[in-house]
Amino acid sequence: MEAFLQREGQEVYVNVECSASLSMLAGRGEGRANRTLFPPDFIQTIDHTVEILENSNKQSRWTLEVSLPLDLLGLVKPGEDLRNVQLKGNFYCCADKHAVPHFLAVSEIGTLKPDFHSPSYFSPIRFA
Template sequence: MILNANLNWTANQGIQLPVVLADVSISADYLDVTFSVEEPESCFRSEVREDNGRSWEDSCVEIFLQNPANPEEYFNFETTSRGYLLAAHGPDRNNRQVLPQELIDKVIRTKQIASVAGNLICWGMNVKIPASLFGLKSFEGLTLRGNLYKCGDKSSTPHYLSAFPIATEKPDFHRPEFFQEF
């Protein structure tokens, strides 16, 4: 699937935007998402150096997932180009609980080292989220709902892309009402 920019958002207007492809697969044990990113140098930022840091400020790909064990909340898994992960859950943007390191370590992250092609930075990330993180034995038979995002809030050229449309006036990824089935 292709992540698209909402061109109604002022932040995405008049700039060269990243190209982001995502491949989603679901097995009994894992939600597996592979992102391939090509972004202009002005969109690329890589400053975060720890899990549960401010990942959205860097070049970041994100998986927001309605909790299959409790549909009243959703999880956000935000991964930088270096593989650092912010993970939290809660019912809305203001009531988030950050996951402890022992749970973050269960999320498998495999990065593709960034390379340069002209004025583009090319990088990739594979993220495998285990069913056990939600207290489930398996994803088998479940419908998973969510959205995928790419952003870089503190890059020289901030930008905001999503797999599924978000009908808001400005960028806002914490909107589970716009989640769709993976």
Template sequence: MKNLRVPRIQGASNLNNQDLREHLLAEGAQGELLHQPWDAFRRPEGEVAVRFSLAYDLGSIFALYRIREPELRAVHRELMAPVYEDSCVELFISDPENKRYVNLEFNAVGACLGGIGAGRGDRAWLPLSYLEKLKIWSSYQEGLAHGIGFLGTWELMVRIPLAASGLLGGVRDLAGLCLQGNLYKCGDKLRLPHYLAWREIDLPSPDFHQNRFFGPIEFMR
């Protein structure tokens, strides 16, 4: 897929988790993480699979990830913990000029890490007050509350108030914007680490902080 055309779902912020999930599956922009950029970490086709759905309303992005993998790691439970060591899905998205980008990373229990800046070596952590505004639902976390463990698949859904992140200046509505971004799956400390991406990354070793490989994400009016 060369670009994403993200539709608006009116009133998405007011939907409960079940209804929001259904709307994202029925109306959202759909995609898959088909690229495994690094041969040393390549898993057999179909062993790890990630589908995603994206939509927006006003200044917020809504993302649903559906993951299949043979192993789940969910050690970290706090905000700003190194969740990329666990079973982790990520969204990186830049301003229209692709000069700065936000990275948001989530493990299977909804712990989150986030930063903003021009590159790996030029970043600031997003404040906890911002991360606390994210609304995150995890099927695995919900299952644990009912005594159900990992069964080979999990889902994560998140509401991201992007306009409040400081990335877009005074923009309050994403309608009509064409940003740049990439979506990822990783797990640095899994027994068999893997790295999946929506857009291909042409580098010799794993590094998701490469906005030159981002692809267009257009927010439809």
């Protein structure tokens, strides 16, 4: 599962990748190349839980809950009212190494091959 988040009007975006094994990576930059990874010590402070619903030879199903520190990721200013923040992003599930490769996205991406690092296809995210 991977989340891509970008503040409206900025070129830099953040991507956070989580797996069912609780592995997590996060980076920021203006594109697929030249990304700066957040250090492992920081990643370990991000609250996240995984619940395995099914893990068999036929299927693997799991859920993920993650609380992203938007201020520490550089997406909002500390104490900023989220109702006044305009972010955009997309959320993906990638199973490229699966017996039947598949890719899912919340917002459609219009590229010939799955390219999740495509800010032009990010959709608005609003906080209530």
